[in-house]
Structure formats: C-alpha cells, structure tokens
Amino acid sequence: MFSNLQVSKMPNEVFVSYSHKDLDRVKPLIEKLIASDLQVWWDPNLRVGETWKGPLLDELASARCVLVVWSQHALVSDWILQTEALAGWERKILVSVLLDPVTPPEPFGRIQAANLVGWSGDERHEGFKRALERLRRVSRSKPAGPPLSKARCTMAIVTLVLVAFMAWYHRIGPRYSRAYVSCDVAALVGGHRWITYDPPRFNPSAGSRIDPAGIDADMATIRQAGFDGIIVFTARHGFSAIPARAKAAELLVIVTVWDPHDRQELDAAIRQRDYVDAYCVGHNGLGSKPIRYDFESLKTAMDTVRFRSRRPVSTTEPWAKYLEDERLYSIGDWVFADASLTFEQGFSPGRAEPGVEAARATLSIARQLNGGNTRHKPILLKLVTFPVGGAPFASPAQQAVFYSTLREAGRGNPPDLPFDVSISFHSAFDIPWKADWPFYRWDPQTGLIESGGAPRPAADAIRGR
Numbered sequence: 001m002f003s004n005l006q007v008s009k010m011p012n013e014v015f016v017s018y019s020h021k022d023l024d025r026v027k028p029l030i031e032k033l034i035a036s037d038l039q040v041w042w043d044p045n046l047r048v049g050e051t052w053k054g055p056l057l058d059e060l061a062s063a064r065c066v067l068v069v070w071s072q073h074a075l076v077s078d079w080i081l082q083t084e085a086l087a088g089w090e091r092k093i094l095v096s097v098l099l100d101p102v103t104p105p106e107p108f109g110r111i112q113a114a115n116l117v118g119w120s121g122d123e124r125h126e127g128f129k130r131a132l133e134r135l136r137r138v139s140r141s142k143p144a145g146p147p148l149s150k151a152r153c154t155m156a157i158v159t160l161v162l163v164a165f166m167a168w169y170h171r172i173g174p175r176y177s178r179a180y181v182s183c184d185v186a187a188l189v190g191g192h193r194w195i196t197y198d199p200p201r202f203n204p205s206a207g208s209r210i211d212p213a214g215i216d217a218d219m220a221t222i223r224q225a226g227f228d229g230i231i232v233f234t235a236r237h238g239f240s241a242i243p244a245r246a247k248a249a250e251l252l253v254i255v256t257v258w259d260p261h262d263r264q265e266l267d268a269a270i271r272q273r274d275y276v277d278a279y280c281v282g283h284n285g286l287g288s289k290p291i292r293y294d295f296e297s298l299k300t301a302m303d304t305v306r307f308r309s310r311r312p313v314s315t316t317e318p319w320a321k322y323l324e325d326e327r328l329y330s331i332g333d334w335v336f337a338d339a340s341l342t343f344e345q346g347f348s349p350g351r352a353e354p355g356v357e358a359a360r361a362t363l364s365i366a367r368q369l370n371g372g373n374t375r376h377k378p379i380l381l382k383l384v385t386f387p388v389g390g391a392p393f394a395s396p397a398q399q400a401v402f403y404s405t406l407r408e409a410g411r412g413n414p415p416d417l418p419f420d421v422s423i424s425f426h427s428a429f430d431i432p433w434k435a436d437w438p439f440y441r442w443d444p445q446t447g448l449i450e451s452g453g454a455p456r457p458a459a460d461a462i463r464g465r
Helices: 020-035 053-062 078-090 126-139 150-180 185-190 212-224 239-248 263-271 295-309 319-324 327-331 354-371 396-409 457-463
Strands: 014-017 066-070 094-098 194-196 229-232 252-257 278-283 313-316 379-384 421-425
Touching: 014 020, 014 078, 020 066, 020 126, 053 078, 066 078, 078 094, 094 126, 185 278, 194 379, 212 239, 229 239, 239 252, 239 263, 252 263, 263 295, 278 295, 295 313, 295 327, 313 327, 319 327, 319 354, 354 379, 354 396, 354 421, 396 457
Parallel strands: 014 066, 066 094, 194 229, 194 421, 229 252, 252 278, 278 313, 379 421
Antiparallel strands: none
8 A cells, every 4th residue: 555655764776756746656556566576765755845855866876776657747847857867867777667658858768668558557567577677687787887976966957957047048038038028118119219320431342340430420410410219230240339339329229130040140239238229130031032031030039139138129021011911010029110112103293292292101101000000019110211312302301391291290189190100210321332233322312410410401300490
C-alpha cells in the first residue's frame, strides 16, 4: 500500500524521477520495484518550498540509476528535464519508461524506453519485465562515471538556468514584448511636431561620412524652426550617431531600421536606445518590388527590437497596403503608414490651388486609414510632403498652402482630420543626393528649412504663424 512505502535510508540503487501529477499512476510501479528487491528512492511528499531540494540533490548525486517516468506532465517539467533526467544522462545511468505515448526530448529520446502505456500492474507485462531488467543491470554494474556531487548538480542547474534564460531572452521574451513598453504611445506620436531628417550634406552613393558638427547645427536649426521630434531612416552609414546629438538638442527621436534582416543595423539601433523614443522597423519592404522581407521575419525583428529596447515599435508600408492587409494595423504599437503623394496625376486647372488639392488627397488617405483602424491605434502619417521645386506646380508658396490647409483641417468642428490621426512632415532640409533614379524630380526639393537655416513659409504655416 502507498502508506506503507518507505523512503530508503540505505544507499539507493534507483532514483525515481516523475511528475507529482502522475502520483497515482507511479505508485504501483514503485511498489513492484520495491517488491523486486530494488533499493528505491522517491519523494512521496509534495515538493513545496525550498526544503526538498537539498535532500533530493543528495539522493540524486548518490544514485546508481535514475529512472525517469515519462508522461505528458513530465515533458513540461523543467526540474525533470533540466536536473534529474540530465543527471542520469550525463552519468550514463538513465533508464526510461513511458506512461503515455510520448517521445522524450533530445538527448533523452536516444535511450530506448520501456513501454508501460496502459500497464495495469501485471509483473508479467513485457514492458515491466524489460524495465526491471534494465534497472537491475544499470544499478548493479560498475558506475560509468563518478557520482554527481551536489556541487556539480548545482552547477548544472545554474548552467541550465542561464541557457534557458538566454533562450527566453532571444526567442520567447520578444513574443511578449508589448508588456515591456511603458509609454503613452498616443501622446508620443500625436503630441509633437515630427519631421524627417536626412543630413543634407550626406550622400550614401558617394561614400561620404556623417559630419558630427553638421548634425549638431542641423538639430539646433530644426529645434529653432519649431519642430520637437525627428525621424531618421536608417541606423547604418553612421546614422547611429544622430540620436544622442538630437537628444542634446532636446529633440525626440524615432529611428528606422531599414533592413530587418541586417543584424548589425538592428544592434546599432538598439545600442542607441537611451536616446531613442520609438523605432520603425522596416520601410516599404513588404509590398515593394523586389520584396525585401516577409511578414513573419518583420514581426520577429519588431518583437526583438521592442523587447530589447523597451520602446514602442512600428513599421511603414504604403498606406493602401494597410487596407489590403489588416495585420499591418496590429503588428505595431502605432500605425506609421507612408502617406506620400506621387503627384503623377498632376492637378486639375481651375479647381483649386495645387496645395489645397494635395491636402485634400492627404486627408482622404487619413480618413481611409482611420476607417480600417478597428483597434483604434494612434496613426502617424509618414512622408507627408509637398515640394518647392522640380515640378510645374511646386513652389514655396504652394508648400505653405498645403501645410496650412492640413493644419486648419485638424481645427475644424468637426475636424476633417480624424481624431486618431496625426501628421509628420517631410523633410527638414532639401536632399540633393535624391536627384537620380528611383526618386522623382521633385524629391530633392521638399525641405521645410532653407540650407542657410531659415524656415520656409511652410514651417511658419505649420506653427500657425
């Protein structure tokens, strides 16, 4: 009977490792083993608190054989997998039996297990006879290795805990990364004047370097022009130096990781987390041709950045793609859609000023995006722009009309700009290196600030001056 089973005080031959959830099924097996003249150590008490660990490790260290009773419950027991079964495996004294039709994980599955699935306690059962024979052979043979000392057992536990932590940190933790973002995302993305920033004197195709002094001057100019947050498009090419200098100028920072597959860029971006307020992982890489990454790899990269940085994370795709793929609304902590206009359709003469027409098109994008936003996440439109040159319709005056129309749209009663939608502006300065393909003719001339540092009329319109 269960109440009559005693824990052996003699040096034990067999240490029984099992899940307490299987206690009723393990008890008949232990009764039969003891009746077969095996010295068995097992723990008949519930393993509560810390007092059980010391005696259990002592018995495990002195055992001549470790019997693991595999079941559905045993497979999910960290203690069995990482301590008891591992001790038997390392000392080559592991014997396995199956209570359920399961496959023990590696490396324990390499040892053939005696099948006790459906066993009713019959000593003539082939699985029981096989298990008994193995237990006698292993426990009464010369030990294959030195007994596992308590210190070695403890070290094994510490090592496995570290390994488990690293696995959690890199693979499991990121899946729950949203729980680590302690930030009012709506206030962050919707409560500030965000503007995109490319160093105007930088040319990636010419291999030029980022000029720290130039960045400092640009940050001061952006701040003086009335903007309090910048959006940068990559953490490569020395751009990782920008966030710290932006913070010195009291600017908020959103850093883009252009290539989610680029481990160096990811690491460079995350290293700057003390100076970064949010991240955008990926930019127009799902729907563009060629497709640069897939949805799952993008999500994995976003989760990793969010988990390691503890910052909000989003991604950017062309706004129409959000209407086609609702997953894009859920993947980020806010919606960061590319709302840029191509201006390829031109403007209708006599209908309205180009700046007004472009603003109306942008407001239509905002309403469509908001209509699909069933999760009510904050939306920050990205790359909202109007050029000052490079096209017949473009001028500083029409750029000012464009932005002032958008500003007034948010002030109406009711406002034409949906409540959950905010606008970021493109760009801080003209970007001369964008003069060649694949950019539009007007792409180099979208700056809201003159090269000499003076705000253009559009910057004043944004501030309401």
